[in-house]
Amino acid sequence: MRSRGGADDPSARERILAAAEELFAESGFDATPTSRIASRARVPKGLVHYYFPRKENLLTALVERLPDERIEPSRVVVPGDVAASLRRLVAELDARMRASRLLSHLLWREADTHRAVREALQERFRRVVDQVRAVILATGAGGLAVADVDAASGLLALAVSYRHSVARHEGGSGAGDVDDDCMDREVDFIACALVRSPAPQAR
Incomplete structure (x- = not known):
């Protein structure tokens, strides 16, 4: 031995x-x-x-060593409620980031100069987009246009990624300490825009 x-x-x-x-x-x-x-x-x-x-x-x-960020829609979806479902998804993603805050800090810091890190973060962003899309669709909310769901997924993924990228500069314990209200407003805005936007009528 x-x-x-x-x-x-x-x-x-x-x-x-x-x-x-x-x-x-x-x-x-x-x-x-x-x-x-x-x-x-x-x-x-x-x-x-x-x-x-x-x-x-x-x-x-x-x-x-980054934690797996895949989240099954069934864990967060509130049937028929896009806003509540997305808030629960954001909370799960924030919890994953907090669990590896030091590593997240390191990777955002090194992304500009190291290709492997940059590619890993880009892949994580794509996964978040896919997760947001899956959660929106799993709510069962009717009348959602595919293009609107895609746009909403990209917008929320950008907001979450930005929040995680700057969390290392905050004085609290991580994402969610400072801007929960702001994120809630963004989620509500995206959800309202989705459910109020009528799907195009088939000709």
Whole structure:
């Protein structure tokens, strides 16, 4: 059996990733040498390179640690009530973000300069759009035009993504501490626009 901190020790790999997450969020990816990561993780520097031959491999591994944001519509849908359903969806998405706030902070910070991070965030945005669309359709509200549902899904996904991107600058504990009222108004506006917009009549 290998000693604690040795090669092929899963706990050592996890400590390295946890240390990298903390230090990248504190100082940025470029300003954090692997020696600091090794020191924070309490492992030899060579072990960092054993698991992650390039520092960029650490960033890629952190992207893969993002929590799964897929939410089944049945968990949040209030039949016939688009606004209530979307508010419940937003609350679920906020909870997922809060559970990985440090990692979210890191990824938004590094998105401009690292392609893997940027692509991961773009994929997450697309998933949010799809989730909003699925929830709207699952409410069973009648008379909704497909184009309007698509537009509403994109607008709400943008609002949620923006809120999560700036949550790291807030003094509270995460998304939802400062702008719940604003988000509620946006959800109500989108829901009202959807249900009041008549679907085009078939010719």
